[in-house]
Amino acid sequence: MKKDILIPEVTDVFMAIVKEYNDDFKCDDWNAYIINHKEVALEMVLIVSKGDEATTQLKTSVLRKKIEKLPAKSFAKVEYINPAVLRLNNIFEVTFFEGTNMFDKTFTFKKGTIKEGALRMIPLLQKEGVLLK
Numbered sequence: 001m002k003k004d005i006l007i008p009e010v011t012d013v014f015m016a017i018v019k020e021y022n023d024d025f026k027c028d029d030w031n032a033y034i035i036n037h038k039e040v041a042l043e044m045v046l047i048v049s050k051g052d053e054a055t056t057q058l059k060t061s062v063l064r065k066k067i068e069k070l071p072a073k074s075f076a077k078v079e080y081i082n083p084a085v086l087r088l089n090n091i092f093e094v095t096f097f098e099g100t101n102m103f104d105k106t107f108t109f110k111k112g113t114i115k116e117g118a119l120r121m122i123p124l125l126q127k128e129g130v131l132l133k
Helices: 083-087
Strands: 013-022 027-036 042-053 063-070 074-081 089-098 101-109 120-122 127-132
Touching (some): 013 089, 013 101
Antiparallel strands (some): 027 074, 089 101
16 A cells, blocks of 8 residues: 555655754854755655664654745744763654645764764855755
C-alpha cells in the first residue's frame, strides 16, 4: 500500500543553520532557518527537529514547530541551536503543502559540519551559515 502513495520530490526548500549576533546577550548564536525559494507560498509547514548520535546514544528532546504560511521567496527562524548540540547529528523533518500536494523531506546536518570554517553567505538570508538543499 505504501508503494501506491506518491510524495513528490522537494525542490527549492532548504534548511540553514546560521551564526548571528544576539544583541540582547552580546554573543554569537546558532539559529536554524527554513527557506522557501519557490515562487509560491508553502502552507501548514510542520518541522520536527532533534539531535541524535547513534554511536554514543546521545539524544536531545524532540521539538516541533508549525508555520501556517511561509510566503514565496522568504524564510522563517525555526529554533535556537545550543552549541553543545552541534556535536550531534541535527535532524529536521519538514512536511508542508504546496497547493493540494503534500511534500516531505528530512534534512540532516551531520555532526561536525556546523563550524566556523563551513560558513558561506546564504543569499536570501544575507547571513553566513551552513545550507542544506
